[in-house]
Amino acid sequence: MLPSNLKFELITANEVSDAHKLEVAGFPPDEAESLSRFQSRQSQAPELFLGAFLPQTLHDDSTPKGLEAGRRLIGYICASLSKSGKHTHASMLTHDLGGTSVCIHTVLVSSEYQRRGVAIAMLEDYIARLREANEVAGALKYARVLLLAHEETLGLYERAGFRCVGKSDVVYGSRPWYEFRKELADSPSPTAEPADAAFNNPPPGISEALQRSATGPRPNARPSSDVESVVEPGDGDTQTNKYDLLCPRNGCGSVILKRGVAELVEAPSVELEPTGYNPTSPLTPLEPPPAQMSWWLVKPSPMVFENIGFTRPVPQSQPSAGPKKKLLICAECELGPLGYCFEGGSEFWLAFNRVGYRE
Known part of the structure; x- marks a missing residue:
């Protein structure tokens, strides 16, 4: 606050x-x-x-x-x-x-x-x-x-x-x-005509349309445990996301990634939370490493995301000379971790079961 x-x-x-x-x-x-x-x-x-x-x-x-x-x-x-x-x-x-x-x-x-x-x-x-x-x-x-x-x-x-x-x-x-x-070119000019004077007679229905836009519902994030139902063919032998990926929190539903951007990959699980820590609802626990699980792999830069946030580098359970890990969160409501990346890297991994899906 x-x-x-x-x-x-x-x-x-x-x-x-x-x-x-x-x-x-x-x-x-x-x-x-x-x-x-x-x-x-x-x-x-x-x-x-x-x-x-x-x-x-x-x-x-x-x-x-x-x-x-x-x-x-x-x-x-x-x-x-x-x-x-x-x-x-x-x-x-x-x-x-x-x-x-x-x-x-x-x-x-x-x-x-x-x-x-x-x-x-x-x-x-x-x-x-x-x-x-x-x-x-x-x-x-x-x-x-x-x-x-x-x-x-x-x-x-x-x-x-x-x-x-x-x-x-x-x-x-x-x-x-x-x-x-x-x-800042849209900064109001001191000599500009007041907005209400310019729009004394707005087109019919414009006020109602703006009101609906401002108060319209957020998209609902549909969870999925069925991989085949949310993928479609990509380039070569790859499979991509068939739907937009959303923040899974009810009331947020922010679009994280647009359809067809991520590649589905089976890869080892990663410890995103400290041992013994339960993730915040609606996030579900991941299988403990090194179990295989489904990930959405996003490349080559964070610019392809519609909305994503990054934490500072997190402490490693086993210090090494390798790059430091950062966690991915919803940039709008800060729910996370939704996935991870390595500092300075070009690959970003979203856990399949920690995002929502929209048709």
């Missing part, structure tokens, strides 16, 4: 070091940026360095109980401007005063406040500030917002209204990045 006393305000020069501490704690060494670069960004574009703050109170005996002693930073967004329409190596390093692309470099929330809606709320506030600046200027001062993200956060930024445009050419650290874009 979003903290009730959370506030979003610009970060001051004196608070940049606090933001950098979160950066160092939240990113691996090859991705965390330097304090000097943080200081440079705040000095060059302070209006693009937003923080998420909670009140900080004093607890010693010399002050009244609950006296506010300042504010504590729990998250931030920092950005710079570029004339380019996409993230480049140059936009990562320089701030172009004549640019109209807001290149977000970091969206970070302290680990203790993650999965509470802070990141989404902070992004919404950030976008609202940019739109307000456009209205005040009476022009498109900020034309678009660009950001880079790893695969496990694809669902987060899509929920925030960003569109993934593909893998980025930017190399920073050892992992690939995906570029997201949000155009």
Whole structure:
């Protein structure tokens, strides 16, 4: 749940070091940026360095109980401007005063406040500030917002209204990045005609149609234990999913994968939950490894999914030098694990009995 006393305000020069501490704690060494670069960004574009703050109170005996002693930073967004329409190596390093692309470099929330809606709320506030600046200027001062993200956060930024445009050419650290874009050209103009004036006489039935669309039922996810009933011939000797794959949770039903994208494969079971842990309903337990089971194999990148989320790398029961495993979850309701993949890999495995099916 979003903290009730959370506030979003610009970060001051004196608070940049606090933001950098979160950066160092939240990113691996090859991705965390330097304090000097943080200081440079705040000095060059302070209006693009937003923080998420909670009140900080004093607890010693010399002050009244609950006296506010300042504010504590729990998250931030920092950005710079570029004339380019996409993230480049140059936009990562320089701030172009004549640019109209807001290149977000970091969206970070302290680990203790993650999965509470802070990141989404902070992004919404950030976008609202940019739109307000456009209205005040009476022009498109900020034309678009660009950001880079790893695969496990694809669902987060899509929920925030960003569109993934593909893998980025930017190399920073050892992992690939995906570029997201949000155009601000649809920002309301201060001189625009009010919407109700433009639509005093809407076409017959349009209001009813919009109402039905907004309140229409989610698709029902039909479980299946019969492999043959949900497959159809694919290329060569392969079999693909005959129906859309859905989140199995009642009330969600989000489309995870469209028909004909995944290949049915019989492969050994994998331990997705810790030993002795029962999965959350409606997920069913998997056979213990190394028993064979049915999987939906998805390749070659997360871009083929309609909706998927990734966890951080999970601890291995037997540490090895191999790639780390990540779990797949519904990006909309966060139900999971639905399957797994390996960090940096090109194969994504959905358990046959942990997804729903729609004709």
